[in-house]
Amino acid sequence: MKSSERYSSPAIALHWLIAGLIIATFIWGLVVSDMPLSPAKFKYIAWHKWAGITVLALVAVRLLVRLLKRPPALPAHMNGIERVLAHGGHLALYLLMFAVPLTGWLMSSAYGFPVVLFKVVQLPDLVAQNEQLAATLKTVHETLNWIMAACVAGHVLAAIKHHVIDKDGMLYRMSLRGPRQ
Amino acid sequence: MKQLRLIPAALLLVAPLLQAAPLDTGKSQINFTMKQLNVPVTGSFKKFSGTVVLDLKKPETGKADISIDTASISLPTAEAVGEAKKADWFNVAKFPSARFVSSSIKNLGGGKLQVAGKLTIKGNTRDVTAPFTARQEGALTVVEGVLPVSRLAYKIGEGDWADTGTVADEVQIKFKVAIPAGK
Helix, strand or coil: CCCCCCCCHHHHHHHHHHHHHHHHHHHHHHHHHCCCCCHHHHHHHHHHHHHHHHHHHHHHHHHHHHHHCCCCCCCCCCCHHHHHHHHHHHHHHHHHHHHHHHHHHHHHHHHCCCCEECCCEECCCCCCCCHHHHHHHHHHHHHHHHHHHHHHHHHHHHHHHHHHHHCCCHHHHCCCCCCCC | CHHHHHHHHHHHHHHHHHHCEECCCCCCEEEEEEEECCEEEEEEECCEEEEEECCCCCHHHCEEEEEEEHHHEECCCHHHHHHHCCCCCCCCCCCCEEEEEEEEEEEEECCEEEEEEEEEECCEEEEEEEEEEEEEECCEEEEEEEEEEECHHHCCCCHHHHCCCCECCEEEEEEEEEEECCC
């Protein structure tokens, strides 16, 4: 059973834009956190923060788009467990897309290194400076990142399963190129 | 024995200095804010000492001599503190203290003083001046101010760190000095 119903264009554009940003910011964060202190590190951390806050803003828009325009229904062939997994996976991804940048922002505040978006807009500190809290938030930020990486891997594997095993054409609902006629 | 006889003479020499009150370091603080990619990062020096003579009625006669223990620097992370002590920054092994000695105090009125002096950091001495405020708080005379300095003028942040595109040249030294009532 093929579904020709697609996500709305804004939802598709945001999906891929956010996906690209998340992957780049994730890898960038891994690289930067291992760097010794240097002017380059300051610069790269700033870029990482800007990217993270951009993701946070885009995810807020995306959530709005999703609430205003319901996504297409899941394919009819999916059974109960598959449906629970699909909805649970999407819910987890949405929660993490908010939680990961927010914990990064929190950790910046706690360290006493506020976020100054694109060198222009200083974001308010979410918590007061506290090095111990900062270290805890760093661990939380890192752990959530790995959980998100696992969720993204599951998301990609599920998409491949739909495409290769179920052959239900579901991948085209989110494709930038549109459905195959 | 000869040395013993010198003691009263030495005391006479020290006597004028004793009248200058040592700072109440518990109520004083020296903070600074630098900007890296426009991100304000604040640190402080936890240990400093000095003497300040200041009569609010005759501020022109005042004098300040403050020494700062550079190794007492505090920054948001332990990694940053470690870096700040290195040769490129404060080089605390070679320059354990920074010093400010006033050269003139002008009364601007309304509790405002224009303080000029020589600030020595990392072996480099520069003339600095800024308007400070002074007020009486019970038995304490409290002087507060912000002194903008160029970090590069003192070679603070050499090598790769000299790039002001990352860490700006201007550093705001924000301080509060509490002086117990002079005798």
